[in-house]
Amino acid sequence: MPLTERKYKSSVYHKIIFTISLFVLLFIGAITFKHINNISDSSNLLIHTYEVNLELEHLFSYIKDSENSMRGYLISKDTIYLTPYNNATKNINTTFLNLKRLTTDNKKQQKNLEELYEIVNKRNEFISNYADIEESIDLTKSNKFKRNFRESSRLLVTIREKLNSMVALEESYLKSRNSVYKDQIYLTPILTLGILFITLLLIIYAYYQTTKDIEILQITNTQLNKSQFLSYQAEILSDFGTWEWNLTTNVLKYSDNLYRILGVEPQSFEPSQERFLQFVHPNDTENVSAIFTKILTDEDLPKSYFSIIRPNGETRLLRATGKLFTDKLGNKTVLGVSEDITLENNKTELLKSNYEDLIKVNNNLKIFEESSKQAEILGNYGSWILNFNTNKFTYSDNKFRLLGFEPQSFDPTIEKLLEFIHPDDKNTVVKAYESALKTFTIPSMDYKIITKDGAIRHFKTIAKSYTDLQGNQSMIGTTQDVTDEYEKNQHIKDRNKELEQKIKELNEFNHVASHDLQEPLRKIQTFISRINDKEKENLSEFGLEYLHRIEKASNRMRILINDLLQYSRTNRAEKNLIKVDLNESLNNTLSELSQYIEEKKAEISFEVLPVIDGIDFQIQQLFLNLISNSLKYSKEEIAPIINIKYEEVNANNEALLKDSSTKKYYKIDFSDNGIGFEQEHADKIFLLFNRLHGKTEYHGTGVGLAICKKIVENHNGFIFAKSQVGIGSTFTIYIPLIIK
Numbered sequence: 001m002p003l004t005e006r007k008y009k010s011s012v013y014h015k016i017i018f019t020i021s022l023f024v025l026l027f028i029g030a031i032t033f034k035h036i037n038n039i040s041d042s043s044n045l046l047i048h049t050y051e052v053n054l055e056l057e058h059l060f061s062y063i064k065d066s067e068n069s070m071r072g073y074l075i076s077k078d079t080i081y082l083t084p085y086n087n088a089t090k091n092i093n094t095t096f097l098n099l100k101r102l103t104t105d106n107k108k109q110q111k112n113l114e115e116l117y118e119i120v121n122k123r124n125e126f127i128s129n130y131a132d133i134e135e136s137i138d139l140t141k142s143n144k145f146k147r148n149f150r151e152s153s154r155l156l157v158t159i160r161e162k163l164n165s166m167v168a169l170e171e172s173y174l175k176s177r178n179s180v181y182k183d184q185i186y187l188t189p190i191l192t193l194g195i196l197f198i199t200l201l202l203i204i205y206a207y208y209q210t211t212k213d214i215e216i217l218q219i220t221n222t223q224l225n226k227s228q229f230l231s232y233q234a235e236i237l238s239d240f241g242t243w244e245w246n247l248t249t250n251v252l253k254y255s256d257n258l259y260r261i262l263g264v265e266p267q268s269f270e271p272s273q274e275r276f277l278q279f280v281h282p283n284d285t286e287n288v289s290a291i292f293t294k295i296l297t298d299e300d301l302p303k304s305y306f307s308i309i310r311p312n313g314e315t316r317l318l319r320a321t322g323k324l325f326t327d328k329l330g331n332k333t334v335l336g337v338s339e340d341i342t343l344e345n346n347k348t349e350l351l352k353s354n355y356e357d358l359i360k361v362n363n364n365l366k367i368f369e370e371s372s373k374q375a376e377i378l379g380n381y382g383s384w385i386l387n388f389n390t391n392k393f394t395y396s397d398n399k400f401r402l403l404g405f406e407p408q409s410f411d412p413t414i415e416k417l418l419e420f421i422h423p424d425d426k427n428t429v430v431k432a433y434e435s436a437l438k439t440f441t442i443p444s445m446d447y448k449i450i451t452k453d454g455a456i457r458h459f460k461t462i463a464k465s466y467t468d469l470q471g472n473q474s475m476i477g478t479t480q481d482v483t484d485e486y487e488k489n490q491h492i493k494d495r496n497k498e499l500e501q502k503i504k505e506l507n508e509f510n511h512v513a514s515h516d517l518q519e520p521l522r523k524i525q526t527f528i529s530r531i532n533d534k535e536k537e538n539l540s541e542f543g544l545e546y547l548h549r550i551e552k553a554s555n556r557m558r559i560l561i562n563d564l565l566q567y568s569r570t571n572r573a574e575k576n577l578i579k580v581d582l583n584e585s586l587n588n589t590l591s592e593l594s595q596y597i598e599e600k601k602a603e604i605s606f607e608v609l610p611v612i613d614g615i616d617f618q619i620q621q622l623f624l625n626l627i628s629n630s631l632k633y634s635k636e637e638i639a640p641i642i643n644i645k646y647e648e649v650n651a652n653n654e655a656l657l658k659d660s661s662t663k664k665y666y667k668i669d670f671s672d673n674g675i676g677f678e679q680e681h682a683d684k685i686f687l688l689f690n691r692l693h694g695k696t697e698y699h700g701t702g703v704g705l706a707i708c709k710k711i712v713e714n715h716n717g718f719i720f721a722k723s724q725v726g727i728g729s730t731f732t733i734y735i736p737l738i739i740k
Contacts, residue, residue, distance in 0.1 A: 024198060032195065048102065049174040052109070053167060055099050060163050062091040063120065067156060092120060109166060116162045123155040232256070240339035243271070245295065245322070247332040252276075261318070261340050263310030281307035281315060291320070295334055300324055305341075317342045377401075381480035384412070386436065388465075388473045393417075402459070402481050404452030422448035422456065436475055440465040446482075458486040524550070580616050582609035582668075586644070589623040593631070600631050606644035610666055612735060618711045625704040626731055630672035633729075638673070645669045648737070656720050657734060665717070665734040673728040682721045 069085035072078070096117055103109035232255075235241055241258025245251075252273075256266035262279050269275055273292050280288045284306040291304050301322030308316050322336030376382055382399025386392075393414070397407035403420055410416060414433055421429050425447035432442045445461045463477030531539075531547060539547060586606060590597065597604065604627070612619075627642060634640035649667045651659035677685070686709040708731075712719040715735050723729035 024202075032192075049170050049177060052099065052102050052170050053174075055095055055102060056163055056167050056170070059092065059095040059099065059116075060160065062088045062095060063123075063156070063159060066092065066124075089124070096120075109169065112162065112166050112169070116159065116166070119155055119158055119162060123159070236260075240337055243322075243336045243338060245334045245336070247296070247334065249331075258338055261316070261338065262308065263312060263314065279308045279310070281309055283307070295322065301334060301336055316340050317344075379480065380484075381478055384477050384479065386463075386475040386477070388437070388440065388475065391437070399479060402451075402457070402479065403449065404455070420449045420451070422450055424448065436463070440473065440475065442475075442477075457481055458483045576615065577613040578616060579611055580614040580619050581611045582619065582646075585616070585620045586623055588620055589627060592624065593627060596628070596631055600634060600640050602631060602634070602640040602642060604642045604644070607646050609644075609646050609668070610648075612666060612715075613738075614715055614735070615711075618714060622708055622711045622733075625708050626670045629704060630670065630674055630729070633672075633674040635673070635675055641673045643669075643671045645671070649734075654734070656732065657718065664737045666737065668733045668735075669730055670733075671728065671730040676723040676725045676727050676729050678725060679723060682723065685721060686719070 066085055066088035069081045072081035099113055235257035241261050242255040243258055244253040252271035254271045259266045288306050295301050303321045305319050308318055318338050319341045320336060320338040322334045325333050325335050376398035382402050383396040384399055385394040393412040395412045400407045418426055428447055432445055436442045442463050447459055449457055449459055451457055459479055460482045461477055461479045463475050465475045467473045630642050631640055646668050649665055651657045651661050651663040686705050709719055712733055717735040720732045
């Protein structure tokens with residue numbers, strides 16, 4: 001297999017492997033994302049079930065409190081029992097409201113709740129008649145009281161049974177949801193290991209292909225060196241020389257053998273037009289000058305014949321030809337060959353030479369034709385010609401294949417073509433054909449066809465008219481099957497719509513989840529506060545320790561939720577830029593941290609900062625997080641020293657930016673003398689939830705610096721960290737002067 005073909009196939013393989021790898025990773029990522037969402041949903045359902053059970057227990061407790069308080073009042077006639085009775089009644093109503101809210105999505109529990117509510121109300125009607133302080137009833141003699149009291153006791157049993165049925169229903173929900181949650185948790189490490197394994201396989205395969213390509217490149221270089229040596233020897237044996245004329249720089253280069261053909265030593269003078277004309281026979285000077293002019297105007301050189309006179313007086317007949325070559329940088333160079341054909345001094349030899357040239361051209365045409373056929377198959381396109389003199393079409397073999405037929409299996413005509421055109425696009429094709437007959441041009445067209453086997457395919461056609469040497473005018477066109485590209489584009493559009501919907505749902509989920517998380521947390525902290533106020537003295541040392549740990553954990557949870565809300569707010573913030581005075585933002589930050597600064601006995605120095613286009617509250621949050629970070633990670637018993645410096649810089653003067661342009665940036669450095677960190681962690685500290693220290697050493701959630709990075713990126717800027725353990729850290733911010 002030729003090296004060029006192997007190189008082409010290697011490139012195609014790489015693209016295919018890359019595309020497959022990308023789709024595999026995206027597919028696995030989507031599955032993982034959905035799996036995480038399912039785990040989150042299962043967790044929320046478990047919490048919901050626990051909340052319903054807790055409220056049901058509270059309800060029965062309040063009902064029993066109401067019953068006990070009323071009994072105490074009826075027995076003792078002491079009004080002090082009416083206060084807990086009234087409180088219990090209020091709590092019962094509040095609990096009913098909570099249960100109604102929690103079971104909104106459960107019709108069965110809603111129905112049970114309504115039935116329970118009717119029973120509780122009926123019971124309250126029996127016992128509320130005896131809560132009147134002014135009314136005196138002889139409990140031992142009142143038959144009505146006895147009937148009501150027995151009915152109240154019966155209803156209390158009914159209430160307990162109804163509550164038990166509701167709790168049992170929730171327990172069944174809890175069991176099934178807990179099973180789903182465990183199953184999903186079980187799959188998490190399997191998915192993670194699967195991703196790692198597939199990624200490893202892709203890396204190994206990429207390494208294998210790269211190594212293989214390097215070996216092919218080495219072989220190619222070796223063959224290129226051989227070809228160069230053989231070409232050098234061929235010039236000597238075949239008595240021809242090569243030359244290059246760079247039309248961009250007007251520089252000429254001769255091969256060694258071209259110097260020899262001219263009768264001089266290789267590289268004995270600097271090539272130029274004037275120097276070459278000194279060798280040209282006087283009879284051919286004008287002809288050669290015209291050749292030079294033709295090369296400059298046409299950027300090409302057909303075969304040309306002229307004579308030269310060598311320094312020893314010998315006359316030689318040369319034949320020269322050249323072809324334009326344009327490199328990837330746009331430099332135009334005419335590559336040419338000059339051959340000494342003095343020995344071909346008779347007509348027979350000249351005809352023979354021309355015949356051989358004709359055979360070579362014919363062979364090249366056959367090679368080109370075969371290459372074109374293969375290219376059509378690989379490129380999934382076919383070519384056609386419309387002869388305007390006869391209005392007849394000629395199809396390439398692959399054009400027939402695109403329509404689902406064997407090559408040359410029918411006579412191509414416009415009527416036959418219209419049989420394959422989809423009904424929706426027939427009018428477009430007819431108009432294009434009529435335009436071609438009138439104006440000899442057609443626009444680029446996209447249309448659908450129905451193949452022989454009934455499949456609908458999307459085609460794209462382009463064409464251009466030309467006139468041959470005999471003056472016959474025709475149109476040559478290319479039709480490509482772009483069904484795969486069309487379907488990919490359509491798939492991308494659909495996926496974009498899905499992505500927009502998912503983003504919208506995720507934003508709504510973040511909002512709801514964040515607020516729902518805070519509600520039970522507030523309850524926990526409220527109960528902790530009540531225990532501290534009323535029950536702290538009754539707790540053992542272990543109980544106090546556990547209570548203290550619960551309080552610390554709930555505080556960490558509250559800080560984490562607030563940080564996540566802030567990060568989400570930073571992500572969702574619209575870029576409504578206004579003029580922001582950084583000096584004012586810094587002063588507000590120092591005022592907010594004044595107590596913390598005073599406790600740490602910190603020294604903060606800063607230069608006059610600029611006024612920028614930015615998002616005001618985000619800039620202040622950025623300053624707050626960076627200065628708080630320096631104060632938090634200061635050394636024990638050493639006062640923190642924080643320096644804030646500012647300057648305007650060009651991107652090409654800043655190695656961190658890796659930008660060779662002259663774009664201007666505001667550069668702001670925050671330096672401190674804190675504990676520092678290993679420089680290898682300089683990138684990791686900006687990742688969400690990344691912490692370099694344990695939560696018992698330094699409080700925090702690992703969100704603050706991630707928020708800083710997001711804020712800087714919202715201003716199209718960059719943030720970098722440089723640190724040394726025991727010396728301190730420097731955070732450098734680059735914000736462009738002009739934010740697009």
